[in-house]
Amino acid sequence: MEHSRIERSRRQPSRGDGVRDRDGDGRARSARPRDGLGRPLPYGAVGVERQPEGVVRSPEETVAEAQALLSAGKPFHAHEVFEDAWKSGPDAERPLWRGLAQLAVGLTHEARGNVTGGARLLRRGAGAVEQWAADTGRTRPHGLDLAGLAGWARELAETVERTGTAVDARTRAPRLR
Known part of the structure; x- marks a missing residue:
């Protein structure tokens, strides 16, 4: 069974309702549906299809898929x-992709209304991609505009901290290239 598939039939005890969802390998994984920002919905609700986990893509495929999801308002x-x-x-x-993941999850938190945590993650991600570029001398790996992404992240962090309001993930999505 693939890792992203979660079985409600293999539920184990937990703190909440007394049972815990497990994937095919027995690891704890929530089977609850999620909304477009990755927030859990009640069991039985209609949610947004999850991204499969553990997919190996080329860097170009990764950037293209991430951009499509960001543009669709799905930063999570x-x-x-x-x-x-x-x-x-x-x-x-790995530090480059981790920094990009931090940027996307920072936007997720901002869209959910977590201004402080989102701003912190956006700045952390901006610093990570800038540091990776400085360490490697590569400023446009796989066509990514690292300087532009870092600038976007810092500007968004400042804006939400100044206004104290959540953002629309679609209208504030970055252009990766």
């Missing part, structure tokens, strides 16, 4: 695509 899902690249990519690029 884009974060999962970047996380796959972070976990499966070459060691030298």
Whole structure:
């Protein structure tokens, strides 16, 4: 059974309702549906299809899929695509993909209304991609505009802190290239 599939029939005891969802390998994984920003919905609700986990993509496929998800207002899902690249990519690029995942999850938090946490993650991600570019001398790996992404992240963090309001993930989505 693939890792992203979750079985409600293999539920184990937990703190909440007394049972815990498990995936096919027995690891704890919530089977609750999620909304477009990755927030859990009640069992039985109609949610947004989840991103499959553990997918190995080329860097170009990763960037294209993440951009499509960001443009569709699904930064949480884009974060999962970047996380796959972070976990499966070459060691030298893992800090880059981790930084991009932080940018996407920062946007997720901002869209959910978590101004402080979102701003912190956006700045952390901006610093990570800038540091990776400085360390490697690569400013446009896989066509990514790292300087532009870092600038976008810092500007968004400042805006939401100044206004104290959540953002629309679709209208504030970055252009990766």
